[in-house]
Amino acid sequence: xxxxxxxxxxxxxxxxxxxxxxxxxxxxxxxxxxxxxxxxxxxxxxxxxxxxxxxxxxxxxxxxxxxxxxxxxxxxxxxxxxxxxxxxxxxxxxxxxxxxxxxxxxxxxxxxxxxxxxxxxxxxxxxxxxxxxxxxxxxxxxxxxxxxxxxxxxxxxxxxxxxxxxxxxxxxxxxxxxxxxxxxxxxxxxxxxxxxxxxxxxxxxxxxxxxxxxxxxxxxxxxxxxxxxxxxxxxxxxxxxxxxxxxxxxxxxxxxxxxxxxxxxxxxxxxxxxxxxxxxxxxxxxxxxxxxxxxxxxxxxxxx
Numbered sequence: 001x002x003x004x005x006x007x008x009x010x011x012x013x014x015x016x017x018x019x020x021x022x023x024x025x026x027x028x029x030x031x032x033x034x035x036x037x038x039x040x041x042x043x044x045x046x047x048x049x050x051x052x053x054x055x056x057x058x059x060x061x062x063x064x065x066x067x068x069x070x071x072x073x074x075x076x077x078x079x080x081x082x083x084x085x086x087x088x089x090x091x092x093x094x095x096x097x098x099x100x101x102x103x104x105x106x107x108x109x110x111x112x113x114x115x116x117x118x119x120x121x122x123x124x125x126x127x128x129x130x131x132x133x134x135x136x137x138x139x140x141x142x143x144x145x146x147x148x149x150x151x152x153x154x155x156x157x158x159x160x161x162x163x164x165x166x167x168x169x170x171x172x173x174x175x176x177x178x179x180x181x182x183x184x185x186x187x188x189x190x191x192x193x194x195x196x197x198x199x200x201x202x203x204x205x206x207x208x209x210x211x212x213x214x215x216x217x218x219x220x221x222x223x224x225x226x227x228x229x230x231x232x233x234x235x236x237x238x239x240x241x242x243x244x245x246x247x248x249x250x251x252x253x254x255x256x257x258x259x260x261x262x263x264x265x266x267x268x269x270x271x272x273x274x275x276x277x278x279x280x281x282x283x284x285x286x287x288x289x290x291x292x293x294x295x296x297x298x299x300x301x302x303x304x
Contacts, residue, residue, distance in 0.1 A: 003033040004103065004167075005080035009072045010090035011041040014050055016214050017090040021055050024088075029100040035059065037076050042066040042301075047090075066297040068184035070192075073163070077173050085173070089164040092119070093212040101209035102167040113172035113201035114193060116161030117209040127213060128152045130205040133159035133194055134187075134238060136247050139254035145261075155207040159197070163189035165211035172201050184294040187234035194242055223296075225279060230292035232283035256284040 006024050010017040021036070028034055036058040040048040048062040061075065077085050084106060086099060098117050105115040119127045130153040132138050141150035153159065166189070176195040179188050193203050235255070239248035259281035266272035283290060 003082055003084065004028075004035075004099065005076075005082035005085045005170075006034060006036045006088065007073070007076035007080055007085050008036075008038045008088045008090060009041060009069065009076070010038065010043060010047050011066070012043045012045045012047065013090035014043070014045045014047040016093075017047055018050060018054065019093055019214075020088060020090050021051070021058070023093045023095075024099075027094045027096055027099055029103065032099075032103065033082075035081060037061065037080060039063065039072050039076055041072060065301050068181060068188070068294065068297075070179035070183045070185075070188035071181040073188070074178035074181065077168065077170060077178050080170060083170060084167055085170050086165070086167045087163050089213075091214040092117075092164040093214060094165060095120075095210045095212065098165070098209040098211055099167075101206050105204050105206045105209075106167060106169055109202065109204065111200065111202050112204050113169045113196045114161065115167045115204045115206050115209070116158075116163070117165035117211040118155070118205065118207045119162060119164060119213040120210055122212060122214055124212075130154070130158035130161040130203075133197070134190065134235065134251075135243060136250055136254070139251040143254040143257045145258060147258075153205065155205050157202050158205045159203065160190045160193040161203055161205050163192075164213055165209075169201075172196060172199075175199060182237060183234050184230060184292070184297075185234070186231045187238045191238050191241065194238075224276070226291060226293050226296050228276075228279050228283055229287075229290040230294065232280070232287040233292055235284075236287035252285050252287065256281040259284060 008020055038051050038058050039061040042063045042065060048060060051058055051060050073087055102115040102117060106112050116129060119129045121127055131151050138151045141147055176199050179192045183191055236248055239251050259277045263274040263277035266274035266277055
């Protein structure tokens, strides 16, 4: 059995993807068996061809229909042969020592299912990477503008961690049924980690493992709106799934409140767009409305 399966999902991120794959080869610890899997999510920028040319040893899964992040990560987890699978977004670049630190964390704790790397922005500054699991309490903290103090977590055992660079014990993932494909993108790893917690597994954030997160969000207004729609839709799905309709309704109101405050503040602050905050507030209150990333992918696949 291969020790570590590097599992990379890519959607139209050719340059970031090639940097991600180069970082894997540069940082993989000596003496540990490994394999490389790349799932290309119906890219239109030559990503699949570039992987086939520059990394011919990779197992390339080239999709022609665009699917969601949860489904893609589940596909990779199921097809991987390693005891551990290092899930990576194409815009994550592992730094020296990161895979070894993540592997050491899981091998030292047999009840840990996930070890996540600390994400850094391109300037090397730490980004929030782990949080308490969402609930009415975290929504209330956000409404009181105490999100960073109460909800954001540091190293060690955490509620949930971002999956841009996350080592997963495959036996644990199989035990809970992998990721739920209803989460097209956003809250997919949160739901996965909640189910792992419920099954008695632990989630770790490993500060010694670091990865640069080259997140390049589109400046296109329509694309930005679709992301906001998808974000709140899936947060509400998580709340309804794990906490029920009453708690979900309360969280909608609590979540909309700080966005409304930010919109009012943005009216007086140069360089801030109150419309963006108002869109967040509207979607938090009514997460079922609007077209998100899922609909954009469906339209793309239908050729519209």
